[in-house]
Amino acid sequence: MRVRRASDNVEADVAFDAGELKLTSAISNTSDAQSYTDFADFVDHTGTPTNAFVRTWYDQSGNAYDAGQSTAASQPKIYDSTTGLIEEGSAGNEKPALELGRSPRKQLTTSAISWSTSFTAVTVLQPTDDGNFYIKNWSIGADATARGYAHISMTGGSEIDWQRDDSAMFGDGYASTSDPRILTTGSAFTSGSQALSFLSLNSTAATLHVNGSEPTYRKQTTGNTSADSDILYINGGTTSGQGMNGTMQELILYTSDQSSSRTTIQNNVNGFYSIY
Amino acid sequence: MATVYLPVEPISGYDSAARADAIDAEVWCLLRPAALQLPQDTKYLYPRIVHPTTGQTAVVGDTEDNIYIHPDVDLTNLLALLPEVPQAEKDGLVMFIDMNRGGTVPFGQLIPSTSTQLTQVEAEAEGWFPDAPY
Numbered sequence: 001m002r003v004r005r006a007s008d009n010v011e012a013d014v015a016f017d018a019g020e021l022k023l024t025s026a027i028s029n030t031s032d033a034q035s036y037t038d039f040a041d042f043v044d045h046t047g048t049p050t051n052a053f054v055r056t057w058y059d060q061s062g063n064a065y066d067a068g069q070s071t072a073a074s075q076p077k078i079y080d081s082t083t084g085l086i087e088e089g090s091a092g093n094e095k096p097a098l099e100l101g102r103s104p105r106k107q108l109t110t111s112a113i114s115w116s117t118s119f120t121a122v123t124v125l126q127p128t129d130d131g132n133f134y135i136k137n138w139s140i141g142a143d144a145t146a147r148g149y150a151h152i153s154m155t156g157g158s159e160i161d162w163q164r165d166d167s168a169m170f171g172d173g174y175a176s177t178s179d180p181r182i183l184t185t186g187s188a189f190t191s192g193s194q195a196l197s198f199l200s201l202n203s204t205a206a207t208l209h210v211n212g213s214e215p216t217y218r219k220q221t222t223g224n225t226s227a228d229s230d231i232l233y234i235n236g237g238t239t240s241g242q243g244m245n246g247t248m249q250e251l252i253l254y255t256s257d258q259s260s261s262r263t264t265i266q267n268n269v270n271g272f273y274s275i276y
Numbered sequence: 277m278a279t280v281y282l283p284v285e286p287i288s289g290y291d292s293a294a295r296a297d298a299i300d301a302e303v304w305c306l307l308r309p310a311a312l313q314l315p316q317d318t319k320y321l322y323p324r325i326v327h328p329t330t331g332q333t334a335v336v337g338d339t340e341d342n343i344y345i346h347p348d349v350d351l352t353n354l355l356a357l358l359p360e361v362p363q364a365e366k367d368g369l370v371m372f373i374d375m376n377r378g379g380t381v382p383f384g385q386l387i388p389s390t391s392t393q394l395t396q397v398e399a400e401a402e403g404w405f406p407d408a409p410y
Contacts, residue, residue, distance in 0.1 A: 004317070004318050009308040009318065009344075011316075029314070029316075031312065031313065031314045032312075055318055056316065070319040071322065072307075072322075075318070104279075104323065104338075105323070239406060240323075240404075240405060241405065
Protein backbone atom coordinates (compact mmCIF):
# COMPACT_ATOMS: atom_id res chain seq x y z
CA MET A 1 0.00 0.00 0.00
CA ARG A 2 1.25 3.49 -0.78
CA VAL A 3 0.32 5.93 1.95
CA ARG A 4 0.33 9.71 2.25
CA ARG A 5 0.71 11.20 5.71
CA ALA A 6 -1.26 14.39 6.27
CA SER A 7 1.29 16.30 8.30
CA ASP A 8 3.54 17.11 5.36
CA ASN A 9 2.12 14.98 2.51
CA VAL A 10 5.20 12.77 2.31
CA GLU A 11 4.33 9.40 0.78
CA ALA A 12 5.76 5.93 1.21
CA ASP A 13 5.15 2.29 0.40
CA VAL A 14 4.08 0.22 3.39
CA ALA A 15 4.92 -3.47 3.17
CA PHE A 16 3.15 -6.48 4.61
CA ASP A 17 4.44 -7.77 7.91
CA ALA A 18 3.54 -11.44 8.33
CA GLY A 19 0.91 -11.10 5.64
CA GLU A 20 -0.82 -7.91 6.67
CA LEU A 21 -0.32 -4.20 7.09
CA LYS A 22 0.79 -3.40 10.64
CA LEU A 23 2.42 -0.60 12.55
CA THR A 24 5.54 -2.75 12.37
CA SER A 25 5.40 -2.87 8.55
CA ALA A 26 8.52 -1.79 6.70
CA ILE A 27 8.61 1.53 4.82
CA SER A 28 10.22 2.16 1.42
CA ASN A 29 10.17 4.51 -1.59
CA THR A 30 9.56 7.59 0.53
CA SER A 31 9.04 10.89 -1.26
CA ASP A 32 11.27 12.67 1.25
CA ALA A 33 14.15 10.19 0.78
CA GLN A 34 14.24 9.63 4.53
CA SER A 35 14.48 6.32 6.33
CA TYR A 36 11.86 5.16 8.77
CA THR A 37 11.97 2.23 11.17
CA ASP A 38 8.45 1.13 10.31
CA PHE A 39 4.92 2.43 9.63
CA ALA A 40 4.58 3.57 13.24
CA ASP A 41 7.68 5.69 12.81
CA PHE A 42 6.36 7.10 9.52
CA VAL A 43 3.13 8.36 11.11
CA ASP A 44 4.88 9.26 14.39
CA HIS A 45 2.59 6.86 16.23
CA THR A 46 4.23 7.37 19.61
CA GLY A 47 4.91 11.07 19.19
CA THR A 48 2.56 13.44 17.43
CA PRO A 49 0.58 11.07 15.19
CA THR A 50 -0.72 12.22 11.83
CA ASN A 51 -3.61 10.95 9.73
CA ALA A 52 -2.53 8.81 6.80
CA PHE A 53 -4.38 8.11 3.57
CA VAL A 54 -4.23 5.51 0.82
CA ARG A 55 -2.61 6.65 -2.41
CA THR A 56 -2.43 3.14 -3.86
CA TRP A 57 -3.89 -0.19 -2.77
CA TYR A 58 -1.59 -2.59 -4.55
CA ASP A 59 -3.11 -5.55 -6.35
CA GLN A 60 -1.96 -8.80 -4.78
CA SER A 61 -3.11 -11.00 -7.67
CA GLY A 62 -0.05 -10.42 -9.80
CA ASN A 63 -2.10 -8.69 -12.49
CA ALA A 64 -1.04 -5.17 -11.51
CA TYR A 65 -4.58 -3.84 -11.22
CA ASP A 66 -3.45 -1.47 -8.50
CA ALA A 67 -6.25 0.70 -7.15
CA GLY A 68 -5.18 4.29 -6.80
CA GLN A 69 -6.36 7.79 -5.99
CA SER A 70 -4.27 10.77 -7.06
CA THR A 71 -6.61 13.32 -5.44
CA ALA A 72 -5.84 13.90 -1.78
CA ALA A 73 -9.38 14.71 -0.64
CA SER A 74 -10.69 11.47 -2.17
CA GLN A 75 -8.20 9.09 -0.57
CA PRO A 76 -9.49 6.56 2.00
CA LYS A 77 -7.98 6.82 5.45
CA ILE A 78 -5.82 4.01 6.81
CA TYR A 79 -4.40 5.61 9.96
CA ASP A 80 -6.16 8.00 12.32
CA SER A 81 -4.13 10.43 14.37
CA THR A 82 -6.32 9.80 17.42
CA THR A 83 -7.32 6.14 17.24
CA GLY A 84 -4.38 4.68 15.32
CA LEU A 85 -4.41 2.08 12.59
CA ILE A 86 -7.95 1.70 11.26
CA GLU A 87 -9.12 -1.85 11.84
CA GLU A 88 -12.27 -3.94 11.81
CA GLY A 89 -13.01 -7.30 13.36
CA SER A 90 -14.04 -8.87 16.60
CA ALA A 91 -11.76 -8.62 19.60
CA GLY A 92 -8.56 -10.43 18.85
CA ASN A 93 -9.36 -10.60 15.14
CA GLU A 94 -8.83 -6.97 14.16
CA LYS A 95 -7.41 -6.48 10.69
CA PRO A 96 -6.53 -3.26 8.86
CA ALA A 97 -9.31 -1.56 6.94
CA LEU A 98 -9.76 1.32 4.52
CA GLU A 99 -12.10 4.00 5.87
CA LEU A 100 -14.36 4.98 2.99
CA GLY A 101 -16.80 7.86 2.83
CA ARG A 102 -19.68 9.21 0.79
CA SER A 103 -19.29 12.97 1.22
CA PRO A 104 -16.58 13.72 0.40
CA ARG A 105 -16.44 10.45 -1.42
CA LYS A 106 -13.38 8.31 -0.98
CA GLN A 107 -12.66 6.23 -4.05
CA LEU A 108 -9.96 4.13 -5.67
CA THR A 109 -9.80 3.17 -9.33
CA THR A 110 -7.83 0.69 -11.41
CA SER A 111 -6.80 0.45 -15.02
CA ALA A 112 -9.30 -1.25 -17.32
CA ILE A 113 -10.18 -4.83 -16.49
CA SER A 114 -11.35 -7.16 -19.25
CA TRP A 115 -13.89 -9.92 -18.87
CA SER A 116 -16.14 -12.01 -21.04
CA THR A 117 -19.09 -13.99 -19.71
CA SER A 118 -18.71 -14.36 -15.94
CA PHE A 119 -18.02 -12.49 -12.74
CA THR A 120 -17.17 -13.57 -9.24
CA ALA A 121 -16.49 -11.04 -6.52
CA VAL A 122 -15.48 -11.55 -2.91
CA THR A 123 -15.65 -8.54 -0.61
CA VAL A 124 -15.01 -7.89 3.06
CA LEU A 125 -16.71 -4.70 4.12
CA GLN A 126 -18.51 -3.01 6.98
CA PRO A 127 -21.15 -0.59 5.75
CA THR A 128 -22.59 2.18 7.89
CA ASP A 129 -26.21 3.18 7.38
CA ASP A 130 -26.45 6.87 6.54
CA GLY A 131 -29.98 6.83 5.17
CA ASN A 132 -28.85 7.35 1.61
CA PHE A 133 -30.00 5.60 -1.54
CA TYR A 134 -27.71 4.12 -4.15
CA ILE A 135 -24.78 3.13 -2.04
CA LYS A 136 -22.34 1.49 -4.40
CA ASN A 137 -19.68 -0.70 -2.95
CA TRP A 138 -17.90 -1.03 -6.28
CA SER A 139 -18.70 -0.89 -9.94
CA ILE A 140 -17.03 -1.35 -13.27
CA GLY A 141 -17.29 1.16 -16.08
CA ALA A 142 -19.00 4.52 -16.37
CA ASP A 143 -22.37 4.55 -14.62
CA ALA A 144 -24.46 4.75 -17.75
CA THR A 145 -22.76 1.69 -19.17
CA ALA A 146 -21.62 -0.16 -16.06
CA ARG A 147 -21.59 -3.91 -16.41
CA GLY A 148 -20.31 -5.64 -13.37
CA TYR A 149 -21.90 -3.68 -10.60
CA ALA A 150 -22.52 -4.10 -6.93
CA HIS A 151 -24.80 -2.07 -4.76
CA ILE A 152 -25.91 -2.11 -1.17
CA SER A 153 -28.22 0.00 0.93
CA MET A 154 -29.81 -0.55 4.26
CA THR A 155 -32.71 1.48 5.57
CA GLY A 156 -36.40 1.84 4.77
CA GLY A 157 -38.13 3.40 1.80
CA SER A 158 -38.24 2.42 -1.78
CA GLU A 159 -37.39 3.86 -5.11
CA ILE A 160 -37.27 2.46 -8.63
CA ASP A 161 -36.50 -1.20 -8.31
CA TRP A 162 -33.85 -0.87 -5.64
CA GLN A 163 -35.22 -0.62 -2.17
CA ARG A 164 -33.48 0.56 0.88
CA ASP A 165 -33.45 -2.14 3.51
CA ASP A 166 -34.22 -4.49 0.71
CA SER A 167 -31.35 -4.48 -1.60
CA ALA A 168 -28.14 -6.06 -2.54
CA MET A 169 -27.86 -5.69 -6.25
CA PHE A 170 -25.33 -7.21 -8.55
CA GLY A 171 -25.97 -7.13 -12.23
CA ASP A 172 -24.88 -6.72 -15.78
CA GLY A 173 -25.67 -3.01 -15.75
CA TYR A 174 -27.75 -0.83 -13.50
CA ALA A 175 -31.10 -0.76 -15.27
CA SER A 176 -33.93 -3.01 -14.20
CA THR A 177 -33.83 -4.69 -17.59
CA SER A 178 -30.10 -5.36 -17.40
CA ASP A 179 -29.88 -9.09 -16.95
CA PRO A 180 -28.32 -11.22 -15.62
CA ARG A 181 -28.73 -9.72 -12.17
CA ILE A 182 -29.86 -10.34 -8.64
CA LEU A 183 -31.86 -8.25 -6.21
CA THR A 184 -32.34 -9.53 -2.70
CA THR A 185 -35.62 -9.27 -0.83
CA GLY A 186 -34.15 -9.03 2.62
CA SER A 187 -31.52 -6.74 3.98
CA ALA A 188 -28.39 -8.63 3.09
CA PHE A 189 -26.05 -6.38 5.03
CA THR A 190 -26.29 -4.99 8.54
CA SER A 191 -25.11 -1.52 9.34
CA GLY A 192 -22.02 -1.59 11.51
CA SER A 193 -21.37 -5.29 11.00
CA GLN A 194 -18.43 -6.77 9.19
CA ALA A 195 -19.51 -8.93 6.26
CA LEU A 196 -17.93 -11.29 3.79
CA SER A 197 -19.87 -11.34 0.54
CA PHE A 198 -19.48 -13.78 -2.32
CA LEU A 199 -21.16 -12.80 -5.59
CA SER A 200 -21.45 -14.92 -8.73
CA LEU A 201 -22.94 -13.94 -12.04
CA ASN A 202 -22.78 -16.21 -15.06
CA SER A 203 -24.83 -18.45 -17.29
CA THR A 204 -25.72 -20.87 -14.51
CA ALA A 205 -25.43 -18.90 -11.29
CA ALA A 206 -26.63 -15.53 -10.08
CA THR A 207 -26.11 -15.63 -6.36
CA LEU A 208 -25.02 -13.73 -3.32
CA HIS A 209 -23.77 -15.23 -0.09
CA VAL A 210 -23.17 -13.02 2.92
CA ASN A 211 -21.20 -14.58 5.74
CA GLY A 212 -21.82 -17.96 4.16
CA SER A 213 -25.61 -17.65 3.95
CA GLU A 214 -27.74 -16.95 0.92
CA PRO A 215 -30.55 -14.39 1.18
CA THR A 216 -33.83 -14.68 -0.71
CA TYR A 217 -34.16 -12.86 -4.00
CA ARG A 218 -36.71 -10.55 -5.49
CA LYS A 219 -35.07 -11.01 -8.82
CA GLN A 220 -32.57 -13.62 -9.87
CA THR A 221 -31.65 -14.11 -13.52
CA THR A 222 -28.70 -16.03 -14.90
CA GLY A 223 -26.96 -15.50 -18.21
CA ASN A 224 -23.67 -14.55 -19.72
CA THR A 225 -22.40 -11.13 -18.77
CA SER A 226 -21.59 -8.76 -21.61
CA ALA A 227 -17.94 -8.89 -22.56
CA ASP A 228 -16.23 -5.59 -21.96
CA SER A 229 -13.13 -3.89 -20.63
CA ASP A 230 -13.40 -1.02 -18.23
CA ILE A 231 -12.21 0.68 -15.06
CA LEU A 232 -13.00 -0.71 -11.62
CA TYR A 233 -14.33 1.92 -9.21
CA ILE A 234 -13.99 0.97 -5.57
CA ASN A 235 -16.66 2.86 -3.61
CA GLY A 236 -19.17 4.46 -5.94
CA GLY A 237 -18.97 4.92 -9.67
CA THR A 238 -18.57 7.84 -12.00
CA THR A 239 -21.59 9.73 -10.67
CA SER A 240 -20.59 11.98 -7.78
CA GLY A 241 -21.68 10.79 -4.35
CA GLN A 242 -23.19 7.31 -4.19
CA GLY A 243 -20.29 5.95 -2.21
CA MET A 244 -20.46 4.02 1.03
CA ASN A 245 -19.76 5.16 4.54
CA GLY A 246 -17.95 2.39 6.30
CA THR A 247 -14.84 0.35 5.75
CA MET A 248 -13.48 -2.15 3.27
CA GLN A 249 -10.80 -4.72 3.82
CA GLU A 250 -10.78 -6.98 0.80
CA LEU A 251 -11.94 -7.09 -2.80
CA ILE A 252 -11.16 -10.14 -4.89
CA LEU A 253 -12.51 -9.97 -8.40
CA TYR A 254 -12.51 -12.95 -10.75
CA THR A 255 -13.46 -12.47 -14.36
CA SER A 256 -14.57 -16.07 -14.36
CA ASP A 257 -17.10 -18.32 -12.71
CA GLN A 258 -15.85 -19.43 -9.29
CA SER A 259 -19.20 -20.53 -7.90
CA SER A 260 -18.06 -24.14 -7.69
CA SER A 261 -15.19 -23.01 -5.45
CA ARG A 262 -17.35 -20.78 -3.29
CA THR A 263 -16.97 -22.70 -0.06
CA THR A 264 -13.21 -23.03 -0.43
CA ILE A 265 -12.78 -19.33 -1.19
CA GLN A 266 -15.12 -18.22 1.58
CA ASN A 267 -13.38 -20.45 4.10
CA ASN A 268 -10.01 -19.13 3.05
CA VAL A 269 -11.03 -15.49 3.42
CA ASN A 270 -12.99 -16.07 6.59
CA GLY A 271 -10.07 -18.02 7.98
CA PHE A 272 -8.09 -14.79 7.86
CA TYR A 273 -10.79 -12.40 9.10
CA SER A 274 -12.80 -14.72 11.42
CA ILE A 275 -16.05 -12.94 10.64
CA TYR A 276 -18.51 -15.81 11.16
CA MET B 277 -17.25 21.93 6.24
CA ALA B 278 -18.48 24.22 3.51
CA THR B 279 -18.46 22.46 0.20
CA VAL B 280 -18.12 24.73 -2.80
CA TYR B 281 -18.52 23.80 -6.46
CA LEU B 282 -16.29 25.79 -8.78
CA PRO B 283 -17.30 25.36 -12.43
CA VAL B 284 -14.25 25.91 -14.61
CA GLU B 285 -14.45 27.83 -17.87
CA PRO B 286 -12.19 26.89 -20.78
CA ILE B 287 -9.30 29.15 -21.74
CA SER B 288 -6.98 29.16 -24.71
CA GLY B 289 -5.25 25.80 -24.85
CA TYR B 290 -7.38 24.20 -22.16
CA ASP B 291 -10.89 22.88 -22.24
CA SER B 292 -12.83 22.92 -18.97
CA ALA B 293 -11.60 19.50 -17.83
CA ALA B 294 -7.96 20.12 -18.67
CA ARG B 295 -7.99 23.53 -17.00
CA ALA B 296 -9.71 22.15 -13.90
CA ASP B 297 -7.09 19.40 -13.66
CA ALA B 298 -4.28 21.91 -14.13
CA ILE B 299 -5.63 24.34 -11.53
CA ASP B 300 -6.23 21.54 -9.05
CA ALA B 301 -2.71 20.23 -9.59
CA GLU B 302 -1.27 23.68 -8.98
CA VAL B 303 -3.35 24.05 -5.81
CA TRP B 304 -1.86 20.75 -4.64
CA CYS B 305 1.57 22.20 -5.37
CA LEU B 306 0.85 24.84 -2.74
CA LEU B 307 0.98 22.01 -0.21
CA ARG B 308 3.55 19.84 -1.96
CA PRO B 309 5.59 21.55 -4.70
CA ALA B 310 6.09 19.53 -7.87
CA ALA B 311 9.82 19.25 -7.25
CA LEU B 312 9.08 17.22 -4.12
CA GLN B 313 6.59 14.86 -5.76
CA LEU B 314 7.53 11.43 -7.06
CA PRO B 315 5.69 10.24 -10.19
CA GLN B 316 3.58 7.85 -8.13
CA ASP B 317 2.57 10.48 -5.58
CA THR B 318 -0.67 12.40 -5.08
CA LYS B 319 -1.23 15.05 -7.78
CA TYR B 320 -4.46 16.87 -6.90
CA LEU B 321 -6.13 18.30 -3.84
CA TYR B 322 -9.84 18.22 -4.67
CA PRO B 323 -12.09 15.99 -6.76
CA ARG B 324 -13.46 17.23 -10.05
CA ILE B 325 -16.92 16.40 -11.34
CA VAL B 326 -18.39 16.65 -14.81
CA HIS B 327 -21.79 18.16 -15.52
CA PRO B 328 -23.94 15.35 -16.95
CA THR B 329 -25.36 17.44 -19.79
CA THR B 330 -22.99 20.32 -20.50
CA GLY B 331 -19.78 18.39 -19.97
CA GLN B 332 -18.30 21.26 -17.97
CA THR B 333 -15.94 20.32 -15.13
CA ALA B 334 -16.13 21.73 -11.61
CA VAL B 335 -13.62 21.50 -8.81
CA VAL B 336 -15.30 20.45 -5.55
CA GLY B 337 -13.52 22.25 -2.75
CA ASP B 338 -14.15 23.19 0.84
CA THR B 339 -13.91 26.86 1.76
CA GLU B 340 -13.09 26.00 5.37
CA ASP B 341 -10.15 23.73 4.61
CA ASN B 342 -6.94 25.13 5.96
CA ILE B 343 -4.41 24.76 3.18
CA TYR B 344 -0.78 24.39 4.17
CA ILE B 345 1.47 26.68 2.14
CA HIS B 346 4.82 25.03 1.55
CA PRO B 347 7.76 27.40 2.05
CA ASP B 348 9.07 26.61 -1.46
CA VAL B 349 5.80 27.31 -3.26
CA ASP B 350 5.98 28.86 -6.75
CA LEU B 351 2.82 30.52 -8.07
CA THR B 352 3.97 31.02 -11.66
CA ASN B 353 1.97 28.17 -13.18
CA LEU B 354 -1.14 28.81 -11.12
CA LEU B 355 -1.28 32.48 -12.06
CA ALA B 356 -0.86 31.59 -15.73
CA LEU B 357 -4.02 29.48 -15.47
CA LEU B 358 -6.02 32.49 -14.28
CA PRO B 359 -5.87 34.95 -17.20
CA GLU B 360 -9.26 36.48 -16.39
CA VAL B 361 -8.23 37.47 -12.87
CA PRO B 362 -7.31 41.18 -12.63
CA GLN B 363 -3.60 41.82 -12.14
CA ALA B 364 -4.21 43.67 -8.89
CA GLU B 365 -5.96 40.60 -7.50
CA LYS B 366 -3.12 38.35 -8.66
CA ASP B 367 -0.64 40.66 -6.94
CA GLY B 368 -2.72 40.43 -3.79
CA LEU B 369 -2.75 36.65 -4.00
CA VAL B 370 1.02 36.53 -4.35
CA MET B 371 1.42 38.79 -1.33
CA PHE B 372 -1.05 36.72 0.68
CA ILE B 373 0.76 33.47 -0.15
CA ASP B 374 4.16 34.98 0.57
CA MET B 375 2.95 36.12 3.98
CA ASN B 376 1.77 32.61 4.79
CA ARG B 377 4.64 30.43 3.57
CA GLY B 378 5.01 27.64 6.11
CA GLY B 379 1.58 28.39 7.52
CA THR B 380 -2.01 27.71 6.50
CA VAL B 381 -4.72 29.69 4.75
CA PRO B 382 -8.43 28.91 4.32
CA PHE B 383 -9.14 27.58 0.84
CA GLY B 384 -12.02 30.03 0.58
CA GLN B 385 -9.55 32.90 0.57
CA LEU B 386 -7.74 31.48 -2.45
CA ILE B 387 -10.78 31.46 -4.74
CA PRO B 388 -10.59 34.29 -7.29
CA SER B 389 -13.39 36.84 -7.39
CA THR B 390 -13.96 35.89 -11.04
CA SER B 391 -14.77 32.27 -10.19
CA THR B 392 -18.37 31.08 -10.03
CA GLN B 393 -19.05 29.53 -6.63
CA LEU B 394 -22.00 27.19 -6.14
CA THR B 395 -23.33 25.74 -2.91
CA GLN B 396 -24.58 22.16 -2.83
CA VAL B 397 -28.17 23.35 -3.31
CA GLU B 398 -27.20 25.63 -6.18
CA ALA B 399 -25.17 22.89 -7.86
CA GLU B 400 -28.13 20.52 -7.60
CA ALA B 401 -30.45 23.16 -9.03
CA GLU B 402 -28.11 23.69 -11.95
CA GLY B 403 -28.17 20.01 -12.80
CA TRP B 404 -24.71 18.92 -11.67
CA PHE B 405 -26.18 15.70 -10.27
CA PRO B 406 -28.30 13.41 -12.42
CA ASP B 407 -31.73 12.47 -11.12
CA ALA B 408 -31.56 8.96 -12.51
CA PRO B 409 -30.39 6.34 -10.03
CA TYR B 410 -27.31 5.26 -11.82
